[in-house]
Amino acid sequence: MANEQEHLERIKQTIIDGDNQASVDAVKEALAAGVDPLPILNEGLMVGADIVGKKFESGEYFLPQLMLAGRALKAAMSVVEPVLKEKYVGDEAVERDTGIVVIATVQTDIHDIGKNIVASMLTASGFEVHDLGVDVPIKDIIARARDVKANIIGCSALLTTSMPFMRDLINLLEAMGEREHFKVMVGGASVTPEFAERIGADGTAPNAIQAVKLAKRLIREQREAQGAG
């Protein structure tokens, strides 16, 4: 019988191979063997995605392999996601500390696998989530956040060329005099805490579980500030 490390290794490899069916099978088998869904996401799927990215960068892989990896990631996510919810959201689901989130992948960027799982975990945790999709102009994100009276704006970006739009969104909020109306959280494979701080965001998280924790903390901070003000 395979141990946890072997399961994670296999999951990672199926993403590197871009093998849709094999990644679904590998995730199912790992879950059946009792492997926790969080390392499956963080140490299996995301590590595999990272390796595919590096191979693409170095010229060993081309766009078709990137697309196959994306397809395998999506398929595997659909298996791991319900189990993540069950294990990490559980009874906490409907909590007092939830609020309204508008989330989108920012303009010029169409990566949505990570954003979708964040949106889905937030929904499962009791947040009202408005997912605007991919390649969304920052003005549209702000307009929707105002419309639905969002507490939090969540921006996802995976391209280094799209990340600056998250800074632009924060600057635009400031220019509109609306920065204090919204907490802004940012994320995506290349987003670091240093980047988030530099652009004046309220936080970032490396995965969907941490994103939910961050969102809950931001809501608490917002309510405390309102209570104090």
Ligand code: B12
């Ligand atoms: C799959 C993939 C694709 C798929 C995307 C399919 C889809 N529907 O999303 C396809 C084939 C379409 C694609 C296209 C391209 N891609 Co691509 N892609 C990837 C790859 C391999 C995996 C991305 C992924 O899904 N990861 C898995 C998810 C679960 O992880 P995640 O997105 O990081 O999300 C987690 C966290 O970051 C966090 N999170 C995510 N969002 C948010 C938001 C908030 C608010 C918070 C708090 C947290 C959070 O939680 C998530 C879940 O745990 C990455 C490599 C990598 N390291 O990520 C390259 C990568 C992102 N792509 C890259 C490139 C270059 C491209 C293309 C430009 C290629 C081309 N020449 O056309 C195009 C760009 C198209 C565009 N305009 O956007 C580069 C970007 C390099 C750079 N420096 O900018 C990367 C890094 C690969 C590389 N190393 O070269 N890609």
